Amino acid sequence: MDKQNTDLAKQGAGKPSGLLKPSHLKNAGGVKLGLRARLLLLTTGFVLFAELLIFPPSAASQRNRWLDERVQAAEIAAIALDASPDRELSAELSGRLMRETGMLALAVGREDMRELIFAPDKAMKMPMLTIDRRHTHVWQEMWQTFGHMFAPEGRYLRILDRPGMSDAPPGDSDSDMISYVEAIMPEAPLKHMLWSYSRNIFLLSLLISALTGSLVYMAVYRLMVKPTLRMTRAVSQFSQAPDKMVPFEPSGRGDEIGLAECALQDMQETVSASFRQKTRLAALGEAVAKINHDLRNSLAVAQLVSETINRSADPNVSKSAPRLERALTRAIDLAESTLRYGRIEARPPRMEMVLLRDLAEEAVREGLAIAPEVDWLNEIDEALLVQADPEHLHRIIANLSRNAAQAVSDHGMEDGEGLITLNAATRDDIVAVVITDNGPGVPDHVRDHMFEPFSEGNSRDGTGLGLAIARELAAAMGGDIVLLPGEGTGAVFEIQLRS
Known part of the structure; x- marks a missing residue:
């Protein structure tokens, strides 16, 4: 599996296969009438x-x-x-x-x-x-x-x-x-x-037409066709190897052809820089995959040691062991989430009619396994059906529940125990699944970046990837995930699905 992760990290670093295929340019050479x-x-x-x-x-x-x-x-x-x-x-x-x-x-x-x-x-x-x-x-x-x-x-x-x-x-x-x-x-x-x-006029007209056409032909060839062919060759060469760009030099003209040449040069520089950055990121991803492999093994050993420490007779040691175990668990989750995010995109959804309450209950139980002290309440109607991919929807609800439980558990609650509530309602042609917690909520300055990978607002789960992955899965099913304005404390996430 680790070799697969390394191979996946290398994907996209080579020559692009579908950016600007020159096949149509080759076909253009066979046009009978240019x-x-x-x-x-x-x-x-x-x-x-x-x-x-x-x-x-x-x-x-x-x-x-x-x-x-x-x-x-x-x-x-x-x-x-x-x-x-x-x-x-x-x-x-x-x-x-x-x-x-x-x-x-x-x-x-x-x-x-x-x-x-x-x-x-x-x-x-x-x-x-x-x-x-x-x-x-x-x-x-x-x-x-x-x-x-x-x-x-x-x-x-x-x-x-x-x-x-x-x-x-x-x-x-x-x-x-x-x-x-x-x-x-x-x-x-x-x-x-x-x-x-009439015959003389016709012959004279042919002569004038041929002469005028030849003059216009030569003028347009020099002013338009020749520079256009030059740009076409540059585009064809660039499409075959955009990461190894041979700079295109504009002619310095001030007309529309000159503007097109400058635009082509800017496009080549931008795309070439993007591919060079992609190559560097691929190399960085390969290194991260290798580091994650070693880090995950080391953390697994540390987790075993923490379990041994938890059984220690020393009360001070046994009291600190749960914190150590949770920290190690989050570190392992971070390593695994990073690897999963770097893999190929999730498979296309297999849509079917799903009983929402049963699926949500199973997903919440999985998500709250890391914080058994957090209570939860399922208020979804037992007969409510949604059109969704069961696996994708399970991952979304489990991810949001895990994030909510983590936030409640880490910060504690002044007014009793933490609570996560699930309910759903049909609105127009969608079903809105709302997950509410009574945790500290989401600060206003991070709301705009909640669903960006590795952003501060996406770090409720400790990895910076959970919300980004969940939103991608929802979008694949034709839905979305939004953060609703909270009333008081806590965060309110809404999963929008097709009814």
Whole structure:
């Protein structure tokens, strides 16, 4: 058993197995699409999306420029017609206009008349789309642009537009001024131009997206990804050996990455110091386990000697023997409690319905064995049931009873003999078991530390561990132990259990 205690004292001194396992960090290395690749794709996608938003008005503007060039050519032909003495265009000029602009027919409007400048010899029977640019707005122009791109083959356009080169404002009464221009031309050249423009815009957008994404990629990699990978490697290395820390040096940046680096450094120092302290405490625990083993054997021999002294014929010697025996008993209890507290935590509770009065009576008899002169009174209802682990509850009540008996026995009572009282009551969904003694009570300055191991307030049992162990057992069953405010002398402990 002593070898087991020594082995248990060593537990926790080695490398931690479950603190920061790097398995998830290793798995992260197999991710197909990292942060940098995602950022590059997102940047490229956002730029392409922005280009897509501005494409309709841009394509509409390109279409308007193409139509404006044809209308200007038609207006030039009309001006040339006005300059001609016989107000007729030569066949050469008409053919040149048709070749360069693609127009099949051209007419201009003057005041209340329409003048045909040139037209094909035969009547045209073909699908035709009329576009009156004198009464259009930007949304119509964008919609018509997409209509041109997906137009059927062989369709022609009939364009009506205001002149752009005339100095006279629209509505001038001068009959020589051109009020509108009418031109008929095939739609295929416009369709070809728009598709060529769209292809160029798409290729240019890809180039801009790739360039922008690459620049953002390099900037973010240097500012964020690279220091993040550095911290990730530091965390992975630290998780494998936190007790042998290689100090992480922050870069000194003043932004969020710099704050994260400083926080990582502080965490490493704190955790590493905790593990070094844990190693020292484990070594100290091993030494205490060995000392307790030898001390317990020595105290057992001393206890046997005290029993021999107790049978001495000398009244002075026999009178001092009980005190010596109690002191030796407390010392043995201290050694055994220290060993028990250093072992692995108590087993999980096995909850069942328990008759509280019978269990409490057995536990109190065990706890008061050290002080048979202390009387006790069990006022718990015989039919009261609680849900608890019988062994754990027995240890709790025995421990509190032993503490109360020890306090009453050590300090004595002025008003008769010591008395310990047990009662229980159901409150909401809990059963409160109250253990009261008429001893000296608990000083106010130690109440806050009553349940801390080896604290002054936990020393009613002489070991500094009894109340801490009892509260751990109660918490494992879903309950608690509290010290109630006392009325007069004595201490009042309440064990809270599920009903």
